[in-house]
Amino acid sequence: MINVNSLVKILKQNSCDFYTGVPDSVLKELSYYLQKNKNHVIATNEGSAVSIGIGHYLSTKKIPCVYMQNSGLSNALNPLISIAHKKVYNIPLILLIGWRGSPNIKDEPQHNVKGKITREILKLLNIKYVILKTKKDLETFNQKIKISKKNNTILAGLIEMGTLEKSKTKKQKGIFNLDKELFFKTLLENLDKKMKVISSTGYNSRELMYVRKKYNLNKGKDFYMVGGMGHTSSVALGYSLKNKKKIICIDGDGSFLMHLGSIKTIGSFAKKNLKYILLNNNTHDSVGGQETFVKNIELKKFSKSLGFKNFYEINKKDQLKKIIKKFIKNNSLDFLEVKVSNSKISKLPRPSDLIKIKKEFMNND
Template identity: 30%
Template sequence: MIEAAQFVEAARSRGFEWYAGVPCSYLTPFINYVLQDDSLHYVSAANEGDAVAVIAGVALAGKRGITMMQNSGLGNAVSPLTSLTWTFRLPQLLIVTWRGQPGVSDEPQHALMGPVTPQMLETMEIPWETFPTEADQIAAALDRAIKHMNETGRPYALVMQKGSVAPYELKGGGAMPAKHALPVAQAKWTGRTPDQLPTRQQALERVIEATPAESTVVVASTGFCGRELYALDDRSNQLYMVGSMGCVTPFALGLALARPDLNVVALDGDGAALMRMGVFATLGAYGPANLTHVLLDNGAHDSTGGQATVSGQVSFANVAAACGYADAVEGDDLATLDSVLAAARERAKGASGVAGTRFVRLTIRRGTPDGLPRPTITPPDVKTRLMRHIGALAK
């Protein structure tokens, strides 16, 4: 058994200062230790997949992070682990608890996941070893993880058995983001008919115009959003998500938190936003003022044939406001988008403004231009280009 401080401080000396995760009783000492150290950063995610995406954003910023989860949460994390961190080569250290480990008595819900945990990691091509239980094992385990991460750009897992870490008391509830008064969501509907709504192309043109490459990063959701942005103007400050549907906002959150000098714009879609609505609460709690969440809502899964989503029944701005975003507005006019992007630019210049993340949902027309190309730049190359652009690559 080791002390939480022994592992966390050894990790800190190797550059690991960012943590995200979902609690497990095995992880309690770590989380309690990190929460009570102001020089470390912990994001309490709504689910394990969001936590993986947050730390992937930290990796995009050129920094090291750790995602912590119970092994039952591996199911929630499969999508970002297989189509975000693996695809873009964004490394992170995973600490996965081994509930239901064969031969160890546990609750019935862990009876299947316990035996298959190693196979799940191996199927996802994530090398793993058991978490160190002696102080003199810690450094070597971390160094093996870092070596793999540096050589492959992909995650490495430490699987934590019961009783690996001594208890560590949480005093005062731990450091949580300061609460602020909830905003009143604004609705700016003009009553336009579907064929009068702005197109995605028009919205993306406004985004490009309002996001200068020298100070802004634009992360576009998977599907036609990223493809159309690429077709309009393939800039070095842009990243086009593939797969990992719904992860664009926690990914952008990790980047924005780790790089407060950058203005980060997350381009979301209605289908993706509906898939992971828990992240609205995470962004409301942790979202910084240098992050802007733009949701382009056409009421359809456009890239898979135009099947309708249920977004017409949802007031995303009210959801964002209720979750604690600093500002939330929705409408069907490009001027609404323009005003939010302009406010974000003023914040980037150092002007006073809201102290959290802004949200705008713009209702757009269905449909996509004919012959829309797929990006020819590979995911690892677009990642490397962006990291080079923001100075995040090691010299």
């Protein structure tokens, strides 16, 4: 295992003191360490993080550290290839990549697929990498960083689940109090029988599945986005355009921000059958509780400016049933913000038979 302090020390020794990235469960100990660091920017997606890092280098001539989960490496490809690549602007970067689905660790299907090809992607990009597991690996990483600085090249450190030693730092608490389980229960109780629900990756899909089973609530059919963070709204839009059934998109605030332009696409092209729910706890809850800053957006003005007909907000228990019923009943493109607490459910289940879930969702009965 590796201590975060030791990893950061190596970076500091090489004048790398600026951090930007997208929170990841594998790297959450690094996120905890960076909570009060003034030279730290939480980006909305990995491509933006790489671009912020590039801007930092152009301003300071110092190599930045960009962190992400390997699933987000695809989001980062454009600036890595089109700007930072040695045959373009030749800009040095240090990438810290949480390696979900690595060959050595049992993981979920979506992570296994990406984990298997992560090293091949880096090789195609001509990015050297070091698998970080031990103090000896840190020494190797240190030497590679020096070479990267000298040649203005990109270097990656691959970190498997459980590699970073746990710290005493606790994840930040959410700022809202409405219980998410109660919200899901009330929503599912009031769905029309044939409604469809598409829910975002992270805790949202897992909690939705948990609540259905716990309370035996069978109205509607769910499609759980086990991956593809930020794409939930687009999948929901694509479904809604050629189907007259009402469909509910349940998004999280981190997912909402990741590809924010997709919400504008909904506002421009969606029919009256699409209903958008933003579960806002102002945190990246499933990967460490880092702040998303969605609390600073005036969502009522924002949603209406994008083309949503009505805006609803729920932040109290006694509002749940009344607003949910009205939201579902309306025959219009509506936006519902639900200000919820962080998850309180321990040992959440994970969707397993994904093909079965897909078939049941597509069944029109």
